Amino acid sequence: MDKKIFERWAKETPKIRENIIKMIHQCQSGHPGGSLSAVEIIYSLFAKDGIMNHDPAKFDTIKERDRFILSKGHGIPALYATLHAVGYDISEKELMTLRHVDSRLQGHPDRVRLPFVEASTGSLGQGASIAQGLAMAYKLDKINNHIYCVIGDGEMQEGQIWEVALSAPHQKLNNLTVILDYNKGQIDGMTNDILKIDPPEEKWKAFGWHVQVVDGHIYEEIVNALKNTHPDKPSMIVAHTIKGKGISFMEEDTVKWHGVGPTDDELKIALDDIRNNNTIGL
Amino acid sequence: MSKIATRKSFGKALEELGDKYPEVVCLDADLSKSTQSQLFAKKYPDRFFEMGIQEANMIGCATGMAFAGKIPFICSFSAFLTGRYDQIRISVGYADANVKLIGTHSGVGIGEDGYSQMGLEDLALMRTLPNMVVLQPADDKETREMIEWAINHKGPVYFRLTRHGLKEMNMDKFEKPGIYPQLKEGEKIAFLASGGLLEYAFDAAKNLQNSGKINPAVYNANCANPLDNAFMSMLAENYQEFVVFEDHTVTGGIGSAISEWMSEFAVTPKRVRRYGVMNVYGESGTPEDLYKKHGFTTEAICEYAQKNLI
Numbered sequence: 001m002d003k004k005i006f007e008r009w010a011k012e013t014p015k016i017r018e019n020i021i022k023m024i025h026q027c028q029s030g031h032p033g034g035s036l037s038a039v040e041i042i043y044s045l046f047a048k049d050g051i052m053n054h055d056p057a058k059f060d061t062i063k064e065r066d067r068f069i070l071s072k073g074h075g076i077p078a079l080y081a082t083l084h085a086v087g088y089d090i091s092e093k094e095l096m097t098l099r100h101v102d103s104r105l106q107g108h109p110d111r112v113r114l115p116f117v118e119a120s121t122g123s124l125g126q127g128a129s130i131a132q133g134l135a136m137a138y139k140l141d142k143i144n145n146h147i148y149c150v151i152g153d154g155e156m157q158e159g160q161i162w163e164v165a166l167s168a169p170h171q172k173l174n175n176l177t178v179i180l181d182y183n184k185g186q187i188d189g190m191t192n193d194i195l196k197i198d199p200p201e202e203k204w205k206a207f208g209w210h211v212q213v214v215d216g217h218i219y220e221e222i223v224n225a226l227k228n229t230h231p232d233k234p235s236m237i238v239a240h241t242i243k244g245k246g247i248s249f250m251e252e253d254t255v256k257w258h259g260v261g262p263t264d265d266e267l268k269i270a271l272d273d274i275r276n277n278n279t280i281g282l
Numbered sequence: 283m284s285k286i287a288t289r290k291s292f293g294k295a296l297e298e299l300g301d302k303y304p305e306v307v308c309l310d311a312d313l314s315k316s317t318q319s320q321l322f323a324k325k326y327p328d329r330f331f332e333m334g335i336q337e338a339n340m341i342g343c344a345t346g347m348a349f350a351g352k353i354p355f356i357c358s359f360s361a362f363l364t365g366r367y368d369q370i371r372i373s374v375g376y377a378d379a380n381v382k383l384i385g386t387h388s389g390v391g392i393g394e395d396g397y398s399q400m401g402l403e404d405l406a407l408m409r410t411l412p413n414m415v416v417l418q419p420a421d422d423k424e425t426r427e428m429i430e431w432a433i434n435h436k437g438p439v440y441f442r443l444t445r446h447g448l449k450e451m452n453m454d455k456f457e458k459p460g461i462y463p464q465l466k467e468g469e470k471i472a473f474l475a476s477g478g479l480l481e482y483a484f485d486a487a488k489n490l491q492n493s494g495k496i497n498p499a500v501y502n503a504n505c506a507n508p509l510d511n512a513f514m515s516m517l518a519e520n521y522q523e524f525v526v527f528e529d530h531t532v533t534g535g536i537g538s539a540i541s542e543w544m545s546e547f548a549v550t551p552k553r554v555r556r557y558g559v560m561n562v563y564g565e566s567g568t569p570e571d572l573y574k575k576h577g578f579t580t581e582a583i584c585e586y587a588q589k590n591l592i
């Protein structure tokens with residue numbers, strides 16, 4: 001893929017980070033750390049010239065569209081901001097209704113209120129199975145599309161994830177790619193202190209997945225891995241990321257910034273950090 | 283007076299009781315800061331187990347520990363704990379394991395996180411298990427008393443706790459499940475209210491009494507299982523009509539439990555009205571906005587009474 005595309009994306013991503021942080025600031029709740037770590041992963045899929053076959057204007061009329069499931073549902077501000085950026089019918093004004101009564105933009109994905117999110121997640125572990133089910137159905141129908149699913153590293157501790165790990169290779173789901181947002185943190189502390197998942201790549205390999213390891217903040221690496229699927233195995237992309245990526249004080253204290261909103265002063269610093277750094281992604 | 287979240291009261295109680303009851307251990311699934319088990323964790327690091335995000339495994343491990351003589355308290359959001367119903371049903375309930383389940387973040391009162399993190403059906407699930415004592419304390423003092431009671435009770439106990447602060451209601455000491463503390467005397471109508479709604483039901487009853495039209499009694503409906511037959515008979519004899527208030531779906535909650543009892547066992551069957559989350563899913567919003575939307579305010583309760591009870 002042309003490097004110019006990645007350069008363009010890198011110029012477009014600060015706006016996504018900006019909206020994420022403004023959304024979380026205006027309602028003083030939500031999950032900045034795990035939203036910011038997933039920005040490049042999600043944008044690689046949805047961006048113009050990105051990996052997924054989808055059309056914001058005719059979203060639900062295309063059965064063959066690729067599907068994206070955010071299994072770590074609390075990272076949803078990153079998805080709302082991305083959907084807005086690529087032309088789905090969510091205005092900037094609506095973005096700022098995140099977590100308000102009657103908003104379509106619930107604190108965790110709600111596919112009944114907002115059809116652009118493909119599954120209602122928020123109870124960790126469940127989205128991955130739903131992604132597997134989509135892959136099973138489209139394979140059965142011989143529809144040539146692909147299912148993408150993002151899970152968290154803390155989420156990887158859920159038993160249900162390991163049921164998917166065992167089951168999807170058994171079914172030879174070559175139309176399924178799970179991306180691990182390996183940001184090393186969860187709520188009570190650092191993931192490998194709370195309940196070690198290291199080394200994830202060897203675990204998934206042992207379960208029969210086609211495993212690739214990338215830097216989750218470099219578009220070229222993410223895209224290459226997403227394109228490099230396997231003829232008869234599901235794919236696992238272990239994406240090394242940084243919780244709170246792009247905002248200095250969040251990167252420095254990732255555990256604190258799992259699930260709180262920034263103050264007015266912190267918002268100013270965050271917006272400065274974002275505006276001063278438009279090379280993330282390259 | 284400042285309000286105290288019952289999750290906080292639980293955390294403090296377990297921290298204080300740890301010395302007196304050395305068999306108590308505590309397990310959490312990556313929510314110790316939210317459930318407040320962190321207080322116990324700091325004081326008794328050896329007796330605290332951070333399980334990671336593994337609710338099902340945590341329930342099973344607690345069962346094993348209980349069989350080995352420990353008294354495990356297992357903590358998570360009520361939605362995620364009771365979501366592992368099969369593990370609770372078979373490992374804990376059926377086997378009569380001495381496990382204490384602490385479900386925090388119950389009700390729409392959790393606010394912005396929305397439905398997926400909100401325990402709205404937990405009472406309905408837990409009260410179907412015959413030996414599961416299902417408690418919902420209404421203030422700080424009651425929570426602490428119930429926690430110590432549960433340590434001394436042999437068998438499974440489920441606690442339904444809140445994220446948001448609850449007002450101190452000055453009730454007598456908690457003695458045993460199934461006897462609801464009375465907060466206000468009255469005639470003909472009794473308000474049975476639990477958790478976050480008790481304060482508003484109580485204020486509404488006083489306002490209604492002052493208006494001179496009706497004078498509802500108020501009880502703290504702090505237990506969904508077991509119901510006490512003698513106490514229920516007393517209610518049935520003394521009142522003609524009941525309204526049950528709860529921050530829980532009306533299907534299967536305390537209101538359902540009381541309806542079942544009153545329609546089946548009361549000498550003359552009594553009308554029981556259920557006032558809670560009316561068969562809708564929860565959503566995001568500030569706790570205040572959501573309480574308003576669901577009618578969980580003194581004003582809304584007064585209005586409801588004007589319309590339906592007068």
Ligand SMILES: Cc1ncc(C[n+]2csc(CCOP(=O)(O)OP(=O)(O)O)c2C)c(N)n1
Nearest residue numbers: 034122123124152153154155185186187312
């Ligand atoms: C079943 C379940 N248990 C607990 C939670 C509460 N919870 C929300 S986020 C989170 C930590 C997730 O960590 P991770 O998957 O690493 O996400 P990230 O670091 O990307 O934010 C937890 C425990 C939940 N949402 N679902």
Ligand SMILES: [Mg+2]
Nearest residue numbers: 153154185186
């Ligand atoms: Mg993480």
